[in-house]
Amino acid sequence: MSKADILGNIRRGLKRGEATPAQKAAATRRINAHKATIIPKRSQLDQAGQIQLFRDMASGAAAEIIDIESLSDLPSAAAEWLNKHDFKTLVSASDQCLNELDWSALGDIKREQRIAQSGDLASLTTSMAGIAETGTLMLYSRPESPTTLNFLPDCHLVVLRESTIVGSYEDAWQMVREQNPDGMPRTVNMITGPSRSADIGQKLQMGAHGPCVLVIFLLKDV
Amino acid sequence: MPNPTQNPKVGLFVTCLADMFRPSVAFATVKLLEAAGCKVEVPENQTCCGQPAYNSGDKATTADIARQTIEAFDGYEYIVGPSGSCIGMLHYYPDLFEENDPWKKRAEDLKSRAYEITQFLTDIVDFDRINAAFEGTITYHDSCSGLRQLGVKQQPRKLLSKVDNLTLNEMEEAETCCGFGGTFCVKYPDISNRMVSNKTQYISDSGATTLVGGDLGCLLNMAGKLKREGKQIQARHVVEILAGMTDTPAIGEAEYELANEL
Amino acid sequence: MQIKSPQFKENARIALHNVELQEALGQFKHGFPVNRANAIKRLPEFEDLRDEARDLKNHIIQNLDIYLEQFEDNVVKNGGHVHWCSTAEDANKAILDICKQVDAKTITKGKSMVSEETGLNEYLEANGVRPVETDLGEYILQLRDDHPSHIIAPAIHLNVNDVSETFHEHHKRPKTGDPQALMKEAREVLRKEFVSADVGLTGANFLVAETGSTIIVTNEGNGDLTQTLPKTHIVITSIEKVVPTLEDMSLFLRLLARSATGQEFTVYNTLSTGPKRDTDQDGPENFHVVLVDNGRSEMVGTEFQDMLRCIRCSSCMNHCPVYGAVGGHSYGWVYPGPMGSVLTPKMIGIDKAAHLPNASTSCGKCEEVCPVRIPLPKMMRHWREKEFEKHLTPKTVRFGIAGWAFFAKRPALYRWLARSSAWFMSTVAGKKGRIKKLPLAGGWTDWRDMPAPQGKTFMDQWKAASSAKQQAEK
Numbered sequence: 038m039s040k041a042d043i044l045g046n047i048r049r050g051l052k053r054g055e056a057t058p059a060q061k062a063a064a065t066r067r068i069n070a071h072k073a074t075i076i077p078k079r080s081q082l083d084q085a086g087q088i089q090l091f092r093d094m095a096s097g098a099a100a101e102i103i104d105i106e107s108l109s110d111l112p113s114a115a116a117e118w119l120n121k122h123d124f125k126t127l128v129s130a131s132d133q134c135l136n137e138l139d140w141s142a143l144g145d146i147k148r149e150q151r152i153a154q155s156g157d158l159a160s161l162t163t164s165m166a167g168i169a170e171t172g173t174l175m176l177y178s179r180p181e182s183p184t185t186l187n188f189l190p191d192c193h194l195v196v197l198r199e200s201t202i203v204g205s206y207e208d209a210w211q212m213v214r215e216q217n218p219d220g221m222p223r224t225v226n227m228i229t230g231p232s233r234s235a236d237i238g239q240k241l242q243m244g245a246h247g248p249c250v251l252v253i254f255l256l257k258d259v
Numbered sequence: 260m261p262n263p264t265q266n267p268k269v270g271l272f273v274t275c276l277a278d279m280f281r282p283s284v285a286f287a288t289v290k291l292l293e294a295a296g297c298k299v300e301v302p303e304n305q306t307c308c309g310q311p312a313y314n315s316g317d318k319a320t321t322a323d324i325a326r327q328t329i330e331a332f333d334g335y336e337y338i339v340g341p342s343g344s345c346i347g348m349l350h351y352y353p354d355l356f357e358e359n360d361p362w363k364k365r366a367e368d369l370k371s372r373a374y375e376i377t378q379f380l381t382d383i384v385d386f387d388r389i390n391a392a393f394e395g396t397i398t399y400h401d402s403c404s405g406l407r408q409l410g411v412k413q414q415p416r417k418l419l420s421k422v423d424n425l426t427l428n429e430m431e432e433a434e435t436c437c438g439f440g441g442t443f444c445v446k447y448p449d450i451s452n453r454m455v456s457n458k459t460q461y462i463s464d465s466g467a468t469t470l471v472g473g474d475l476g477c478l479l480n481m482a483g484k485l486k487r488e489g490k491q492i493q494a495r496h497v498v499e500i501l502a503g504m505t506d507t508p509a510i511g512e513a514e515y516e517l518a519n520e521l
Numbered sequence: 522m523q524i525k526s527p528q529f530k531e532n533a534r535i536a537l538h539n540v541e542l543q544e545a546l547g548q549f550k551h552g553f554p555v556n557r558a559n560a561i562k563r564l565p566e567f568e569d570l571r572d573e574a575r576d577l578k579n580h581i582i583q584n585l586d587i588y589l590e591q592f593e594d595n596v597v598k599n600g601g602h603v604h605w606c607s608t609a610e611d612a613n614k615a616i617l618d619i620c621k622q623v624d625a626k627t628i629t630k631g632k633s634m635v636s637e638e639t640g641l642n643e644y645l646e647a648n649g650v651r652p653v654e655t656d657l658g659e660y661i662l663q664l665r666d667d668h669p670s671h672i673i674a675p676a677i678h679l680n681v682n683d684v685s686e687t688f689h690e691h692h693k694r695p696k697t698g699d700p701q702a703l704m705k706e707a708r709e710v711l712r713k714e715f716v717s718a719d720v721g722l723t724g725a726n727f728l729v730a731e732t733g734s735t736i737i738v739t740n741e742g743n744g745d746l747t748q749t750l751p752k753t754h755i756v757i758t759s760i761e762k763v764v765p766t767l768e769d770m771s772l773f774l775r776l777l778a779r780s781a782t783g784q785e786f787t788v789y790n791t792l793s794t795g796p797k798r799d800t801d802q803d804g805p806e807n808f809h810v811v812l813v814d815n816g817r818s819e820m821v822g823t824e825f826q827d828m829l830r831c832i833r834c835s836s837c838m839n840h841c842p843v844y845g846a847v848g849g850h851s852y853g854w855v856y857p858g859p860m861g862s863v864l865t866p867k868m869i870g871i872d873k874a875a876h877l878p879n880a881s882t883s884c885g886k887c888e889e890v891c892p893v894r895i896p897l898p899k900m901m902r903h904w905r906e907k908e909f910e911k912h913l914t915p916k917t918v919r920f921g922i923a924g925w926a927f928f929a930k931r932p933a934l935y936r937w938l939a940r941s942s943a944w945f946m947s948t949v950a951g952k953k954g955r956i957k958k959l960p961l962a963g964g965w966t967d968w969r970d971m972p973a974p975q976g977k978t979f980m981d982q983w984k985a986a987s988s989a990k991q992q993a994e995k
Contacts (some may be wrong), residue, residue, distance in 0.1 A: 039526060039611055046819050048823030053820060056587050060584070068765050071768050072768060074573045075566050077565075079564070112664045151802075170604055171786035180800040185749055188746050206771040206775075220598075221732045223793065230787060231784070232741055234741045236657040236741075237657065237681055238680050239677065241551060247742020275939065278974065279974055279978055283975060304927075312929075313902070316908055323926070401884070404885070439882070443882045448964040449537050484968070511954055
């Protein structure tokens, strides 16, 4: 009933009845074209330029960037960071590339592959892409990478391959489509720096509800 | 840029406030237009631009006044006035008439000929032979309609830069509304007061001794507040300075004040 | 929410005398507007993006029914449900029904202005479901039994001390004046709510027709916890938020954060598409979209259609000198500032909301900063026209306009009126050049002096000079 009323009002306002097949087809064509509008020049750079822009923008959004030369350096780099903050557990995504690593560098720190729970201090995930334009990470929900890892723990550690840094959001959407031919994953997260709020007395504070710290392990693979 | 005839015939849109409060502003406008080579006439049948009715939602009355104004200015190459707000109202006239109403076309035509004075001098007749001097530091308030509707921003500054000895100190938030808003200032006087109080603070912070602007409504509002606050800052319409007509007392001041100061 | 818009003048008077509020508003204008200006300087394409966004929104409105149905199809295809709701009551009822289906006792809420519009919290409470606001600002307001005074910074009217008092009272912990400690306290308290809630409700900034996705844009991450942890995720949103594609959404996202807070990008932009997949380890099992109309569909094809372009960035109120003077609560209902002055009369009636579109100087700053170029001053004037047509305009204004119009339509009489007024005021002013108190003009002279007219009107002087000139020529 409501649906008919709402659509009826809209059509009356547009001075037409239900859209004709031609009108519907035009809308569908427009959708399928996935045409981008204006992509800011700022991100239209060569790969090296995009990597640098990503660094600048992500740092500007208060993300911490740690360079690693190869993925096999990740366990020791993560261990160093976790030890510095005296964390005893790392809740981790179970991507194959992570599981294949030798994690003995963690020593006493436990790496647990599960969803995040209230009280977890640090999590580790990979990311699909980095978007240079605003220093944004793009992640999506997968069986190996539950979404709670991105939000519940106090600190979120993310691996980003330099080869997956793209210029614009549009480039990233194209990657999402290619990697998910059957349709969108349940959740796509675009993350730009750690959680924050200025709701108390207009004073910006980091760490509202999501992670207080966002660490990006930037993997040199290009 | 349009290509005006050698000595264009200009109809002066006096504006109510210049007519009633400050004729010197209208005379200064005439002086500038004549200096720019225009032949100036003052059509007898003009009154108000219609803004009070327009802003109160009375479209029928506004349209009546619009028709009267359109007729009054028939035959003039340009219509020029010392107010971005009133000239801006003339630019709204086409919105008052339906598509097939013959008045719509006439309103469009009027709109295409109507200019605020500093805009006309700068953008239309390319006049900058300002022959005036002003001792002192001024600050310039950008009135809303002129600024946002007509794009008046650089024109008065460009002309003022030709005035000898004049220094312009820009104030903070020069583009923020002063709180006049026509009937707004009497319908919501305490809100208007808050806004004009912010404004006078910025004006005095600029260090200027004279406030200059292009709309008498805003100037009466700000001058009235400056006086009430006891601030020793004068207020003048930009054409008074450009025409070198600053021998009259400033807005809200009297002859004897000048005498006292001297 | 109780409608207090008819008392706008009184609300404003109180707000102007509220020292703490004035301090907060003074601070506020140096925040978002300055950040926005800086962000725009860094993006040369900003103005072109605004044009694109305006045109795209217009295209969407022309095809609104098509895109909404495509959106619905895709939500359903992904296992979700869409509830079409004509009115606020329909929406509240649909949400309560979902809560009953899953036997919900507690519902965590991300920030949603549409839910403020429908009065959802009051409705749920009255029906035995406990809503818990999780946006920090909204949470503070809920504890205080208060309402948002701004659409993206809801507690902008409160200072640190207010929050400190409120938390101390409700959390029963030692008092602190440190914003970081206060935020941590809220984080701890709300963790328990996030984890134990039965339903999570969020708003949506955009709905993507192509995929059936909804997107939330938040800095805190509360919306993500709200929609990820409970078994049921409800999205309450409104019909004008649909966009065709992810690319189209990206255009608006480029404008939204910059126009709102002046950030390059908001921290979390999260898309939700249907419930959790069978192989997912977490996420909600049920996904509902409650699609609210509440008068919007009736705006299509009217002089208020352009308002449907609004993306709720708050730039208009951030830059509005009237909002900056009186704050959001003065407007007396959900949406404050210029966008509220256009929307509110549609939703609660122009008879109740008449002050809102009138309390504007038409300075045009709102239109200047609107990312989708909504002609807000023009639409506020349209509401004044509606008010005038319905004879709702106050008698004093009507008579005033009628009296003035009588003269303005008769040039000779107008001359006389100007001459008499100029003479009268110059006489009252005497030699002082200004008037301290003028009968019937207390609105002016209570606050400022009235500069006196110079004396004779221009028209009289011009006429005299012209005839003298003609005499001389003879």
